Amino acid sequence: MTQTATTRTAWYIGCRQDEVGEAAILVGDRARIDRIAEHLEDPHFVEENRGLRTVTGTRAGKRITVTAFGMGAPIATIVLHELFDLGIRTFLRIGTAMVFPPAVLGDFVLADGGVRSEGTSRTYAPLAFPAVADFDLGLALRASLKLHDVPWRAGIFGTYDGFYTEMFALSEGEKRMIDGLRSDIRKMGLIGTDMETATLLTAGRILGARTASLCLGTVDGLSQEKIEPAAMAAKERQMFEIALDAVAASLSSQQDLVP
Numbered sequence: 645m646t647q648t649a650t651t652r653t654a655w656y657i658g659c660r661q662d663e664v665g666e667a668a669i670l671v672g673d674r675a676r677i678d679r680i681a682e683h684l685e686d687p688h689f690v691e692e693n694r695g696l697r698t699v700t701g702t703r704a705g706k707r708i709t710v711t712a713f714g715m716g717a718p719i720a721t722i723v724l725h726e727l728f729d730l731g732i733r734t735f736l737r738i739g740t741a742m743v744f745p746p747a748v749l750g751d752f753v754l755a756d757g758g759v760r761s762e763g764t765s766r767t768y769a770p771l772a773f774p775a776v777a778d779f780d781l782g783l784a785l786r787a788s789l790k791l792h793d794v795p796w797r798a799g800i801f802g803t804y805d806g807f808y809t810e811m812f813a814l815s816e817g818e819k820r821m822i823d824g825l826r827s828d829i830r831k832m833g834l835i836g837t838d839m840e841t842a843t844l845l846t847a848g849r850i851l852g853a854r855t856a857s858l859c860l861g862t863v864d865g866l867s868q869e870k871i872e873p874a875a876m877a878a879k880e881r882q883m884f885e886i887a888l889d890a891v892a893a894s895l896s897s898q899q900d901l902v903p
């Protein structure tokens with residue numbers, strides 16, 4: 645971080661401390677920043693650095709920052725860590741995930757916790773440390789999901805580094821390799837898999853932040869069928885509303901919940 649008497653600037657995301665809000669939503673695809681900005685009042689776009697795009701805007705009187713990290717746990721965790729350093733203590737990842745029964749394509753999946761099958765979280769805590777979502781933020785998300793009347797499931801995620809070696813097969817050889825993992829995923833009853841959730845829950849918890857993850861099931865984990873683009877666009881708008889309402893509500897009620 646660069647630091648002056650009045651402000652700090654994060655190294656990679658390029659944000660100044662006075663450009664971020666009270667909470668952060670982390671998205672993967674940078675194209676989602678302009679789209680989520682339409683759901684915020686008074687959006688301020690931070691000058692982009694390394695393709696990391698950030699907007700801060702107001703929702704229900706709360707300033708919320710949304711940053712896009714791209715794909716994968718290492719860069720997602722750098723973004724979380726830098727925003728934490730700028731003072732943010734509430735984080736929600738929203739994005740897409742592969743879903744497994746009982747969750748089906750198009751369901752929203754809320755992570756109560758995650759299996760840490762990636763590498764980055766091990767730099768924060770040994771594997772015996774659980775990746776668990778913040779309880780109060782999880783409650784706010786459940787309330788928002790119910791209010792928006794969408795199909796959703798809550799449960800445990802699996803987080804993996806190898807997209808084409810552990811999640812989505814392009815060849816018969818990869819399919820044979822991934823089928824073994826899919827069978828483990830079914831046995832454990834995981835409802836969703838992605839590349840960041842368990843990492844962010846671990847890193848957030850170790851740093852001392854409240855962290856949660858809500859995804860949209862865009863790929864069926866058994867058949868590899870993908871969601872249709874029109875359904876994706878409509879569900880993405882719902883995801884923005886659910887997430888922003890939950891984060892704003894959670895910030896409002898936070899003081900009442902502190903022991």
Ligand SMILES: O=P(O)(O)O[C@H]1O[C@H](CO)[C@@H](O)[C@H]1O
Nearest residue numbers: 672673715716739740838839
């Ligand atoms: O839709 P986003 O949030 O980008 O997330 C998912 O899409 C990417 C590729 O699978 C990974 O980052 C994964 O977690």
Ligand SMILES: O=c1cc[nH]c(=O)[nH]1
Nearest residue numbers: 740741742838839863
């Ligand atoms: O298959 C998928 C879809 C979204 N996100 C993932 O990590 N995997």
